[in-house]
Amino acid sequence: MDYNFHWRPVFKTLPDLLQSAVLTLEVAILSMILGILFGLALSLIRINMTGPLKWFAVSWIELARNTPALLQLFFFGFGLGAFGIHFSPFLIVLMGLTFNNAGYLAENFRGGFNAIPDTQVRASLSLGMNNFQTYTRIIIPQVLRIVYHPMTNQMVWAVLMSSLGMLVGFRELSGETQFFASKTYRIFEYFAVTAVIYYVLVKIILGASRLMANRLFKY
């Protein structure tokens, strides 16, 4: 083994790496918020509707779940580029992750909704609640408990998937790492440090989610 490790260039640029880690978190959180909204809509459409709208929801969900995330990113990046629609790398990654998150979350939500017995809906309707109240007061609080853990997992996935941004020119943690790695040619050292940063990010998310669960599900 005649390879000399040089960690100094990595530590010199560590502040830049950490800054780009914040960008990674930003895009992951944003894509998660949008993914939850779209996923909720998709699952409700898939459960309650028929016709072209349902067809649209089902094909979104199945496409998101059965093709690689990288391919989806390429579609938003290069595919739409063919129509002359060009987005910034940030938007490409955000849209790709949102598309993917929404597909996976929709199925989680569907499982959650199916777990609530129909009788509860009828009971709350007969108590004089309207549809909206039934959803917000009876169904959603219970569904949230069921989908909380899968949602946390999806958030971790969003952070890990955002690393694909490096292949569409987005300078988040991985992109920034690749930029510095090719500048200094210290590829192993840079990616090793980045791996550690990702590990810490994931642990922070899991810890935060556990704290939030303690708060949310006290009763």
Add this chain to the structure above:
Amino acid sequence: MESAATYFSGFNPNDLWFLGEAALRTLWISFWAISIGSILGVFLGLALSVSRLVAFTLGTILDIFRSVPLIIQLVLFFNFAPIIGLRLNPFEAGLIVLIVYTSAYVANVARAGIEAVGIPMRRAARSLGMNYWQDLRYVVWPIGLRAVFPAWVGVALGVLKDSALVSILGYVELLKASQILMTRTQEAILILSIAGAFYFALSYPISYYATRLEQRWSQ
């Protein structure tokens, strides 16, 4: 503009063949990664369920592979192998990383399966005169497998899709092939759709069949 046109050539039927071959290569690398990774993962899962000390140390190590993006693991290993004197081609390096990645996920699935079989059941098996391995083979395996089969299929499909990332090492699988064609033909939408259709055709039947099997088992 006219001179630019000569650098590119349109999409022709031969390219479809090229993509088909690349899809087979995707299938090839994921087949080996899933089968070897699963066998390894089952034994790791067994080790995880045996003692608390092993569960802690081994669990922490396996956790690293699930908390660091696959793309980082691939780059890291591909650049680390020469340092310790290994000469690997992209296929071998990608396969090794995918195997370890798969086994880290399968280990957790396997542990859940083993824990799904109650301790009283296993004690009953032992008191009927079965030895440890017979207990595992004839009691834990059939019951645990049914409990975690859907989770295992999820992991397998995940690996099939994640094998797209091996393209960054230069292994010409489906996604790399479509990147090559995109560069040559400049018809991103068409090629990405075909590649997506290939992935969908590989992944959807498995997930559909697994759901059917699961329903049949639960009856």
